[in-house]
Amino acid sequence: MKIIINNSSMQPLYDQITEQIKSGVMQGTLKEGENLPSVRTLAKELRISALTVKKSYDILEQEGFIVTVHGKGSFIAYASQEFMLEEKKKEVEAELESAIRKGRSCGMKDEELTDLFYLILED
Known part of the structure; x- marks a missing residue:
């Protein structure tokens, strides 16, 4: 999964991550059941705070785009x-x-x- 963040954008980093994952789901590049990187892994890749990634994942879960299973990770939700x-x-x-x-x-x-x-x- 490739996420590109723009530090000079007025859009918050968590929102950039959220929108790119949503877009991947909507376009079909992220498939149902696909495993997302862990919060720490993605934070390390993007060189940002794990709290920022966590906020993005929380929003995505709240909106029904991902499901998080404790101890197993976050996955693209089976959307209708x-x-x-x-x-x-x-x-x-x-x-x-x-x-x-x-x-x-x-x-x-x-x-x-x-x-x-x-x-x-x-x-």
Whole structure:
């Protein structure tokens, strides 16, 4: 598993790790049941605090992306298709919201945004 962190990013390190693991799960590069590196191993590889990695793993577990078995490690969770579809829908929604904010910030009216949306849908 390859995780790249950007120390100059405004995004917290734990969030960078979390997002990259989520992305790997969503894209299928991280498979169900696959073993993740231990907290200490990943912290050592990335040269960051183990607490940072632990926070990321805790978030991923809370959101249902990984399962941690005491004494055995953390594994990619067996996610249902519904769960994966819902996560993808949330990503699309966030990207649409971002696009609308950008359009409004440059003076586009709702009607223009709607027209543009339907024009893009036709492609």
